[in-house]
Amino acid sequence: MMQEAFLHHVWQFQKFNSLSLLSTQAEPIQVLKVGYHNAHAGADFLEAHIQIDDVEWIGSVEIHLKSSDWEQHTHQHDQAYGNVILHVVWENDREVHRHDGTIMPTLVVKDLVDTHLLQSYADFMAKPTQILCQGQFEEVPYIRKLGMLDKALLLRLEKKAHYIMEIFAKCNQDWEEVAYRLLAKNFGFVVNAEPFVRLAENLPLKCIHKHRDSLFQIEAMVFGVAGLLEVIEENDEYQQKLKQEFKFLSAKYQLKPVVEKHEWKFLRMRPANFPTVRLAQWAALIGRNANLFSLMIYFNDTQTIESLFNISTSSYWGNHYRFGKSTETKVKSFGKSSLENILINTVVPLMAGYGRYKNEPMLVDKAIAMLEEIHPEKNHILDIWQELRLPIKNAADSQGALEWMKSFCQTKRCLSCEVGLFLLR
Template sequence: MKEDFLHYIWQHQYYRNTDLATTESEPLQVLRTGYYNTDAGPDFREAIVKIGDVEWSGSVEIHLRASDWRRHNHQTDLKYDQVTLHVVWEADETISRTDGTIIPVLELKDRVDTALAYTYKQLQEARTIIPCANVWPDVPEITKTMMLGRALTERLEQKGHEVLQSYTTYNHDWEATAYHVLFKGFGFKINQEPMERLVKAIPATIVRKHRHLFQLEALLFGQAGFLADAEGEYVQMLAKEYGFLSHKYSLGDKAMQRHHWNFMRMRPANFPTVRLAQLAAVLANRQSFFTAILEAQTIKHFEALFMAEVSEFWQQRFTFSPEPSKATKTMGQGSAHNLVINVAIPLLAAYSQFTGNRTHLEKAIELLEKVKEASNKVTRLYEALGWKATSAADNQAALSLYKNYCQPVNCLQCAIGNKILKQNLLSRS
C-alpha cells in the first residue's frame, strides 16, 4: 500500500465513520477534511475536527504507520506543530509535537472496506500495461470521455508551460520564442537537437532583418555547415552571401558542421537539407511568424502557413547534389499537420496561459480535432480496449493519459480509476 491511497481515503472519506474515535478512545468528528497540500508541510491544511467536546482547526498529516512521523523527523519540524490529527493505517507508536504534546491519532486499517483496498491493490499490481484494462469496459463512456478531455487540457498546459520557459529565456520576446519553437519543430525528432543548436547560432534579430528567401537560405545553410564543400553555381552564390552575412554579424564561431545532421534511415523528403529549405520558405517575406500563428483561424490557414513554396533550386533536389532530381514545391500535408501539433498548438497554449484568455486554448483544441493523425503505439493500447482515436486531439489525450496516469499507475488521481474504486464501494453498499 502507498501513502497516496490513504490521502485518497481521507479526502473522499471512504472509511467507516460510525463510532469514530481516536486511538485514545476519544470521540472524533471530521467537520472538514482540509485542502490537499502539494508544498512542504502537513498533507491537508485548514481541516476542522472535533475531539471530545473541543473543536480544533489545523492540519492533518497522513502516514502508513504512526512511526513514520519520527522517521520523517516531523517531531523536530515546527511546521508540523499545527497538526491536530494524525491519520494512519496502523498506529504502532505514540507521536508528539516539538514541545512534547501528544497528537491524536485516527487508525484506519479496520475502517476501510477490504474490497476497496483489494481493488486498489489489483490496480497497483496489474500486469497489464494499462492497469485497469480488465475492467475498462465496465467504466461509463462519459467518465472516459471526461478524463481524456482533462488529460488533453493537461498536456496542452504542459506544452504551454514549456514554451513560457523559453519566453523567459528569450527576454520576454514572443517572436524570438516562436522562432525557437519553429526551429525545434522543423527538426521532426530525428534532427531536433541540431535544429536547437542552429536556432542558437542564428539570433532571431538577424532573421528579422533578412526576409528575402535567398538570404535566409544563405544564413540557414551556412550556419548549418552545408555550404563548405558543396559545388554548383547556386551553392557558390549562397556561400558568397553567407560569407558577407557571417562577417557582418560575427557568426563564424557559432557555425555548425555537416556531420551534426542526421540523414540515415529517412526518406529523402525528410532530409535536413529539405527541412531547412522549407523553413527558409516559411520565414521569408513574413514580418512576424508569431502574429501569423495568432491570426490564422482554420486548419487550411495553418497548412498554408507551413506549406510555403521553396526556392526553384529545392524544387528539384533533396541535397546539394549538382544533378537535379524530382522533388516537391512544398512539404506534405502530414508534415504540415505535425508542425501544427508541435509548433502552433504549444504557442497558442502558452499565449493562452500568458494572457489568461482561453480563446487561444480553445482554438488549439479545435485545430487538434480537425487534424487526422495515425495511431501510434500508445493509442493502440487503448484501441485494443475498444476506444477509438479519430483525431490528433484524441491521440494527444491518450498520450497524456498514458504518461501521467497509466504508466506511473496514478489511478487515484484519474477519474477512470476513481470510478472503478467508487463502483466497487457502491456494489458493496
C-alpha cells in the same frame, strides 16, 4: 505494497469505518469535511473540518504510511505544515510532535479499511499488463472515459503552457523569439530537434529579419550556422555560393557553425523529411514573415493558418533532398500531415502558453477547438488505446490519450484516473 496514493483515496472517499474514531491519544474524532486534495507543495488535504474531543478544527490533513515519516520529511520544521490538524497514517510507529512540542493528533486507519477494498486494490496493482485495467476497460461507462480524456488533455495543455513559459524566460520575454525557437524544434521532428534548437539559439532572429528580402542570404545563414557549408559537395555550385555568402554574413554578425555535419540524422528517414529539406522550408517560413507569432495566435480561420504554411523554398530545393545530389522527381512540398504536426506541437502550445500569460482563457478554448479540427496522430501508444476501443476521433482526443498514458497509466496513478476510480469504487 501499500502506497500513499491508496491512503489518499481512502481518506478522500472515507473508505474506512468512520464510526467511533479515536486518535492515538484516545480522543474521539469526527470527520466533518475531508478537505480538498492538494496536488502542490504543502499538506495533502487543505481546509478540512475535523472535530477532536468536542473542538472543531479547520486546517490541513497530512497522510503518511508511517507516523515517523512526519519527521523523516522534516515537516516539524516546515511552516507549510504548521496548520495540520490531523495526521492520518497506516501505521503508528512513533509519536510525533508539532513545532511547539504538542503531540500531533494521529488517526491510524490500518484496521479500519475494508479488507475487500484492500484486496481488490492489491490485485489491481499487481496486474502484469501495461494497462492495469486492460481486462475491465470495456465495462467502464463511456462518460467516464470521455471525462478522463478531457482531464488529460487539460493537463497536457497546462504542461505545454509551462514549457512555453520556460522558453519565454530564456528569450528575454520576446514572443516572436519563442515562436521562432519552437518552430525550429518542431521542424526537427524529434530526431533532429536538438540540432535545430541549437541552430535557432545561435542565429538571432533579428539577423533573419534584416535579410527578409533575400531568401538566398537567409539560407546562407541557416545552412552556415547549421554546419552544412563546411564541406562542399563535388560540383555543387549553389552550395559553394551559399558558403561565400555565409563567409560575408558570418563576419558581419559574428555567426559561426554550431552543429557538426554528422549530428544531422538522415538514416531511416523519407527524403521529404531530410533535415536539409526541413532547414530549407524553415528558412523560407521565417524569412517570409516578420510577425509569425501574432499570425499563429490571432488567425481567424483555418485557411489563414494553412496559407501561412504554404511554404515555397528556393528553386534549388525543388529538385534536391540534400546538397550535391539532384533528383528527377520534384521534391514534395510541406504537406498536410506536416502542417498538422506544426499546429499540434507549435501553434497549440503557443496559444496555451500565451493564453495563460495574458490570462485569456479564450485562447486555450481556441487551441482546443483547433485540435478538434485536426486528424488524430498515429503511434504505438494510440494503437494500444484503439485496441481498448477508446474512440480517438481527432487530435484533441489523441493528445488527451497520449497524456493519459504518460501521466496516469505508465506511472500507475490509477486512483487519480476516472476509470480506476470507477473500477475500485
